[in-house]
Amino acid sequence: MTTFDDAFEIANFIGAESGAQIFALSVDRVTVRRLPEFNSVIVSKLTAGFNSDDIRAFSDALEAALDEEPKFLVFDFAHRLGGSTTQYGLDGLPELVHGAANLIANSSVVAVAWARGEMIGADLEFALSCSMIAAESRASFALSPYGSAYAFLARKIGVSRAERAMLDRDVLTADAMREMLLVRHVENDAVDGDFAIEGFIARSLRRHNALSHMYKAQRLVMPVPYELVRAAHGV
Numbered sequence: 001m002t003t004f005d006d007a008f009e010i011a012n013f014i015g016a017e018s019g020a021q022i023f024a025l026s027v028d029r030v031t032v033r034r035l036p037e038f039n040s041v042i043v044s045k046l047t048a049g050f051n052s053d054d055i056r057a058f059s060d061a062l063e064a065a066l067d068e069e070p071k072f073l074v075f076d077f078a079h080r081l082g083g084s085t086t087q088y089g090l091d092g093l094p095e096l097v098h099g100a101a102n103l104i105a106n107s108s109v110v111a112v113a114w115a116r117g118e119m120i121g122a123d124l125e126f127a128l129s130c131s132m133i134a135a136e137s138r139a140s141f142a143l144s145p146y147g148s149a150y151a152f153l154a155r156k157i158g159v160s161r162a163e164r165a166m167l168d169r170d171v172l173t174a175d176a177m178r179e180m181l182l183v184r185h186v187e188n189d190a191v192d193g194d195f196a197i198e199g200f201i202a203r204s205l206r207r208h209n210a211l212s213h214m215y216k217a218q219r220l221v222m223p224v225p226y227e228l229v230r231a232a233h234g235v
Contacts, residue, residue: 030057033194038201041065042194044076050122055092058126062099065109071208072201073103073111075130076194080117080138093122094229097148101129101224108212114197115139115174115183116190121146128152129224131215133183134200135174136190141182143170148224148232155222156182 030053033042043061045054058075065073103111113127115135120142127133128149135141143153143165153162157180165172177183190196204211 030054032057032061035198035201038072038198038205039070040072040074040201041070042074042076042197044078044194046078048077048079048081048118048120048123050090050093050126052091055090055096059092059096059099062096062103062111065103065111066107069107069109071108071110071205073109074114074197074201075100075111075126076114076116076197077119077123077127078116090122093147094226094233094235097126097129098224098226098229100126101152101229102219104131104212104215105219105223108209108216110208110211110215112200114200115141118142120144125149125152128156128182131211132185133177134185134187134197135177135183136196137174137186137188138190139174141172141174141177143172148229151224151228151232153182155224 029046029051031044031046033044034040035042041061041064043058045058061073061075100111103109110132111130113130113133115127115133116139117136118140119127121144124141124143125147129152143149145166150162150166153165156162157165161180172180174183174186178186185200187196187200
C-alpha cells in the first residue's frame with residue numbers, strides 16, 4: 001500500500017471488492033483504486049480542473065508508479081461537466097505534466113488518460129501528456145493553447161494541424177479525436193463506475209509490452225523537456 005504524505009493521508013477506507021483496494025483522498029476529489037488482478041491502478045479525479053490537492057495526489061500516484069511499476073496507471077477524469085480553463089500559476093502543475101509525459105521513458109508503466117466528459121484547460125493538457133487517451137463516446141475535447149498542450153499536439157499531429165485546431169478553438173468529439181489519432185480507444189458502452197476501464201485494461205494486458213516499447217520509443221524520439229513545460233506555463 002502506498003504511503004502518502006501527511007497532507008494527503010487516507011481520509012476514508014471505503015472497502016475492497018475482488019481484491020481491489022479503494023481509498024479516498026483529497027476530500028472526496030480524488031480516489032485511488034488498485035487492481036491487483038490486472039497489476040494496474042486507477043486514479044479518479046471527480047471534479048473538473050486542478051487544485052493543489054489534485055496536483056499532489058496525481059504526483060503521488062506517478063511517484064508510486066515509478067517504484068511499483070504497475071502495467072497501467074489510469075488517470076480517470078470522472079467529471080461530466082467542464083471547469084475553468086484559467087488555472088495558470090498553480091504550483092507543481094508544470095512538474096506534474098512533465099512527470100506524466102516522461103513516466104514511460106523511465107519505466108514500463110503505460111499512463112492512460114480516461115475521459116468521461118468535457119476536457120478543457122489543464123485537464124486536457126495533462127491528458128495529452130499521458131502515453132494514450134481513451135474516452136467514453138460522450139466525451140468532448142476543447143482544443144485551446146493552454147500551457148504545453150500545443151507542444152503535445154504538435155508532436156502528435158504536426159505543427160500545421162495543431163495550429164489550425166487551436167486557433168479555431170475546435171471542440172472535438174471522442175470519435176473525431178480518434179480519427180486524428182489523439183484518442184486510441186472510444187468506449188461506446190460506458191456506464192457509471194470503473195467497469196469500462198477494467199474491461200479496457202483487461203483487453204490491453206496482452207499488448208502491454210508492445211505498447212510500453214512503442215510509447216517509450218515515441219517519447220525518446222520526441223522528448224518533452226522540463227524547460228518547455230515551464231515556459232509554456234510562464235514559469
